[in-house]
Amino acid sequence: MSEDRVTETAASSSKGRPARKAEAGFFARIALFIRQVIGELKKVVAPTRKELINYTLVVLVFVAVMMVIVSLLDIGFGTAVGWVFGGSGATDR
Structure with missing residues (x-):
């Protein structure tokens, strides 16, 4: 059919x-x-002013949350790499 x-x-x-x-x-x-x-x-259809403000806030909050997650992962991986390879940070020769 x-x-x-x-x-x-x-x-x-x-x-x-x-x-x-x-x-x-x-x-x-x-x-x-x-x-x-x-x-x-x-x-x-263009969004209303209220919808536009709401969408903007949602995007800004999402970006802020993603920045926190990426920053925490960066700090965590940096610390793990420093611990694994025993780096003290400064390289004096």
């Missing part, structure tokens, strides 16, 4: 017009691409 269904992709749906054939010219394909990009951009 699912073989009988015909699925429609975004590339082939252009407001009731049939899909263009592959032998369309180079500039025709570019024009089709630009029309599709414009059509997709019209669907974009």
Whole structure:
């Protein structure tokens, strides 16, 4: 039963017009691409001010948490390497 269904992709749906054939010219394909990009951009919904502030805070908190994790790993690995190789830090020759 699912073989009988015909699925429609975004590339082939252009407001009731049939899909263009592959032998369309180079500039025709570019024009089709630009029309599709414009059509997709019209669907974009800009976030409200409250959503934008919320998203910004989430990103900043995530970055801060990742900085703490990476810093702790860096300190831990640095300490482990110093302990394994017995380095005192300064190399006086």
